[in-house]
Amino acid sequence: xxxxxxxxxxxxxxxxxxxxxxxxxxxxxxxxxxxxxxxxxxxxxxxxxxxxxxxxxxxxxxxxxxxxxxxxxxxxxxxxxxxxxxxxxxxxxxxxxxxxxxxxxxxxxxxxxxxxxxxxxxxxxxxxxxxxxxxxxxxxxxxxxxxxxxxxxxxxxxxxxxxxxxxxxxxxxxxxxxxxxxxxxxxxxxxxxxxxxxxxxxxxxxxxxxxxxxxxxxxxxxxxxxxxxxxxxxxxxxxxxxxxxxxxxxxxxxxxxxxxxxxxxxxxxxxxxxxxxxxxxxxxxxxxxxxxxxxxxxxxxxxxxxxxxxxxxxxxxxxxxxxxxxxxxxxxxxxxxxxxxxxxxxxxxxxxxxxxxxxxxxxxxxxxxxxxxxxxxxxxxxxxxxxxxxxxxxxxxxxxxxxxxxxxxxxxxxxxxxxxxxxxxxxxxxxxxxxxxxxxxxxxxxxxxxxxxxxx
Ligand code: HEM
Numbered sequence: 001x002x003x004x005x006x007x008x009x010x011x012x013x014x015x016x017x018x019x020x021x022x023x024x025x026x027x028x029x030x031x032x033x034x035x036x037x038x039x040x041x042x043x044x045x046x047x048x049x050x051x052x053x054x055x056x057x058x059x060x061x062x063x064x065x066x067x068x069x070x071x072x073x074x075x076x077x078x079x080x081x082x083x084x085x086x087x088x089x090x091x092x093x094x095x096x097x098x099x100x101x102x103x104x105x106x107x108x109x110x111x112x113x114x115x116x117x118x119x120x121x122x123x124x125x126x127x128x129x130x131x132x133x134x135x136x137x138x139x140x141x142x143x144x145x146x147x148x149x150x151x152x153x154x155x156x157x158x159x160x161x162x163x164x165x166x167x168x169x170x171x172x173x174x175x176x177x178x179x180x181x182x183x184x185x186x187x188x189x190x191x192x193x194x195x196x197x198x199x200x201x202x203x204x205x206x207x208x209x210x211x212x213x214x215x216x217x218x219x220x221x222x223x224x225x226x227x228x229x230x231x232x233x234x235x236x237x238x239x240x241x242x243x244x245x246x247x248x249x250x251x252x253x254x255x256x257x258x259x260x261x262x263x264x265x266x267x268x269x270x271x272x273x274x275x276x277x278x279x280x281x282x283x284x285x286x287x288x289x290x291x292x293x294x295x296x297x298x299x300x301x302x303x304x305x306x307x308x309x310x311x312x313x314x315x316x317x318x319x320x321x322x323x324x325x326x327x328x329x330x331x332x333x334x335x336x337x338x339x340x341x342x343x344x345x346x347x348x349x350x351x352x353x354x355x356x357x358x359x360x361x362x363x364x365x366x367x368x369x370x371x372x373x374x375x376x377x378x379x380x381x382x383x384x385x386x387x388x389x390x391x392x393x394x395x396x397x398x399x400x401x402x403x404x405x406x407x408x409x410x411x412x413x414x415x416x417x418x419x420x421x422x423x424x425x426x427x428x429x430x431x432x433x434x435x436x437x438x439x440x441x442x443x444x445x446x447x448x449x450x451x452x453x454x455x456x
Contacts, residue, residue, distance in 0.1 A: 016034075016061060016064065016066060019066050019347075020059055020061075020066055022345065022347050023059040023066055023068060023346070023347070023350060024057050024058050024059050024068060024344045025054065025058060025059065026050070026054050026058030026059040026060050026069070027050060027053075027054065027058075027060065028061075029060070029061045032063075032064055033061075033063060034060065034061025034062055034063060034064070034065075034066075035060045035061055035062060036062055036063055041437050041438060042436070042437070042438055043329065043438055044328035044329050044355055044356075044357035044358065044438060044442075045357070047060065047069055047071065047329075047355050047358065048071055048355055048357060048358035048361065050069070050071075051071040051072065051358065056070070056071045056072030056074070056075045057069070057070055057071070057072075057075045057341060057342065057344055058071075062353075065089075065351055066350070066351065067332070067351040067352070067353050068341070068346060068350055068351065068352045068353070069353055069355060070341065070352060070353065070354045070355065071355045071358040071359070072358065072359060072362050072364070073359050073362055073364070073365055073390045074342060075341055075342050076354045076355075076356075076359045076392065077389075077390075077396070078341050078342050079333070079341050079352055079354055080354060080392070080395060080396045080397040080399075080400075081396070081397045082339060082341070082397075083398070084335055084336050084337050084338075084339035085333045085334075085335055085336075085339065085341075085346075085352055086107075086111075086333065086336065086397075086398055086399050087107035087108065087111075087333065087334040087335070087336045088104075088105050088106065088107050088111075088331070088332060088333065088334060089332050089334045089351055090107075090334070090349075099246065099248045099250040099251040099254065100250060100254060101254060102114075102251075102254040102255045102257060102258030103115055103118065103255055103258070104255075104258040104262060104331070105258075107334065107336070108336070110246045113246065114246070114251070114255060115399075115402065117230075117231075117234060118227065118255065118259075118402055119402060121224065121227055121230035121231070122172065122227070122402075122405075122406075124224050124230065125172070125224055125225065125226060125227070125230065127172070127405055127406065128405045128409075132172070132406065132409070133303065133304050133409055133413070135168065135171050136168055136409060136410055136413050137301050137302075137303075137413065137417075139164055139165075139167050139168055139177065140164070140301075140413060140414060140417045141301075142164065142167075142180075143160055143161070143164040143414075144417065144418070144421055146160055146180070147160065147418075147421075147422070147452050148454065150451075150452060152451055152452065152453045152454070153451065154426075154427035154449050154450060154451045155449065155450070156447050156448060156449055157272065157275060157448045157449075157450050158268070158272060158447070158448055160180070161268050161271060161272060161414075162264070162268055163178070163180045163185055164180075165264060165267050165268040165271060165410065165414070166260065166263075166264035166268070168263075168267070168406065168410055169259055169260055169263035169264055169267075169403070169406070170260065171226070172226060172227060172259065172263075172406065173226060173227045173228065173256040173259040173260060174226055174227075174228060174256060174260075175215070175225045175226030175228065175229065215228045215229055215232060216232060219232060219233065221233055227255070227256055227259065228252060228256055231247065231251075231252040231255070231256075232252065234247055235247040235248065235249070235252065259403065262401075262403065263403045263406065263407070265440070265441050266326045266327060266403075266407065266441055267326075267403075267406075267407045267410050267411065269326040269441045269442065269443060270320070270321070270326045270393075270407065270411050271410065271411055271414045271415065272444060272448055273320050273323075273324040273326070273442075273444070274316070274317060274320045274411060274414075274415040275414075275415065275418060275424060275448070275450070276432070276434065276444060276448060277316075277320055277323075277324075277372060277434070278316070278415070278419065278424060279424045279425060279426055279432060279450060280426075280432055280434060281372070284316065284374065285419065285423070285424065287312055288312065288313055288316060288415075288419050289419055289423075289455075291310050291312045291313055292310075292313070292416055292419055292420050293420075295309045295310050296416070296420060298420060298455070301417065302412075302413055302416040302417050302420060303413075304409050304412060304413065306416070307412055310416075311378060311382065311383060311384055311385045312374065312378065312382065313412070313415070313416060314377070314385045314412075315374040315375065315376075315377035315378045315385055315386075316374040316415075317411055317412060317415065318374070318377040318385070318391060319372060319373065319374040319376065319377060321360075321391060321393040322360040322366070322369075322391055322393075323360070323372050324436060324442055325356045325357055325360055325393045325442060326393065326441050326442055327356060327393070327395075327440070327441060327442070328355070328356055328357035328438065328442045329353060329354075329355055329356065329357070329438075330353065330354040330355075330356050330395050331395075332351055332352070332353055333351070333352045333353070333354075333399070334349060334350070334351055334352070335347065335348050335349060335350045335352065336348070354395070356392055356393065356395070357442075359390065359392060360391070360392075360393075362390075365388075365390050394407070418452070420455075421452075421454065421455060422452040422453060422454060422455060423452075423453045423455055424450055424451070424452055424453075425450065425451050425453070426449070426450055426451070427449040427450065427451060428449075431446075433445060433446045
């Protein structure tokens with residue numbers, strides 16, 4: 001390394017230490033890597049443990065960046081509801097040009113515009129309405145037809161669940177589903193399975209230019225079929241008054257790709273945990289079966305509205321969201337100006353990370369948080385769901401998950417439809433593991449090999 005290189009390195013290291021003086025105190029790591037070498041395969045738990053010594057809010061150097069960690073409910077709420085903490089960090093390794101990043105990584109006015117537009121377009125094309133639900137119900141029918149073919153033999157649930165769940169978000173973003181053995185589908189699923197951190201880079205293929213072209217050719221301005229239609233229409237409109245609009249073809253592709261990436265693996269992970277936990281706890285599966293049989297019966301497909309009469313199923317799902325949050329460490333935020341979290345000074349441009357897993361395992365909020373117990377979300381007579389603001393699997397505030405409505409509908413309908421139709425057991429009950437491993441989502445550590453015996 002040249003003298004100049006050494007000088008830059010020394011300046012950087014001393015800069016990181018000086019920056020810490022104005023941040024909440026926390027453990028010191030090693031130069032350049034910070035605390036990363038001390039984090040294992042479950043960083044959410046390692047980071048949560050540090051609160052015993054440093055309290056609910058402290059600074060951790062992660063790589064070259066100082067990061068303020070938020071490990072408890074009160075500080076998480078104060079962070080997520082703070083308008084000065086809505087931005088994302090400026091440096092993203094995959095950032096090539098401004099419109100090569102999606103609004104998921106954007107900040108300020110561009111983020112605000114694209115988020116608002118996405119929410120409006122989702123509403124226009126049926127988000128939260130029955131037509132969206134119908135598509136999920138159809139997708140589940142494809143899935144159960146394939147599960148029926150296994151005839152009670154054990155198989156890896158994820159191989160069928162991955163294409164099934166990601167088809168829901170494909171329909172929303174690109175307007176169509178893909179057959180499970182479509183080569184493009186197989187390629188995308190491999191990305192979801194093995195390369196999720198690379199998805200935002202490689203996933204450019206998820207929005208092939210041909211799809212955009214075919215949308216442009218067949219678009220009807222009075223009928224938005226999906227997000228891409230809505231976007232292309234908006235782009236034309238904005239271009240007439242603003243030649244520098246952030247609504248570009250590239251941005252359309254980046255945003256649609258983000259929906260696919262953010263909406264596939266997360267939801268599949270959440271569904272898998274509900275099924276795994278119902279399999280592990282036979283007594284709880286029985287209670288779920290009873291409620292499903294009583295409220296829905298066996299002659300019709302479950303609907304989202306059924307949840308209102310199914311407090312136990314809802315409590316079960318809440319407990320899965322609490323115990324195994326699909327996104328244990330939320331997406332990084334950045335302070336857009338000097339601000340405070342619970343009275344601690346947070347200078348402009350600081351990075352802030354909320355540990356959702358730690359909030360969900362906070363002893364002050366939950367008795368024996370390490371135990372899986374859906375009853376904690378039920379009133380004593382078991383008839384009503386206890387709602388709590390502190391359950392935040394989708395984060396909260398103005399930058400919460402934009403796909404929350406779809407994800408909640410999916411998790412409920414997949415779990416209930418599978419249990420309505422099958423009794424689920426493990427290939428080997430003794431070996432059925434509930435251990436997790438942290439990727440970008442909290443994945444089961446072992447393959448999920450299960451048997452689905454038909455009840456109908
Ligand atoms: C169980 C499933 C899901 C979970 C647990 C989940 C969780 C989250 C979390 C924790 C965040 C970070 C929010 C923050 O910065 O505070 C997020 C953001 C996001 N999610 Fe989800 N998500 C799920 C499903 C979906 C689906 C189905 C979609 C697509 C339709 C989606 C699209 C997004 C997008 C685009 C963002 C970025 C929002 C922004 O930056 O403004 N997610 N999600």
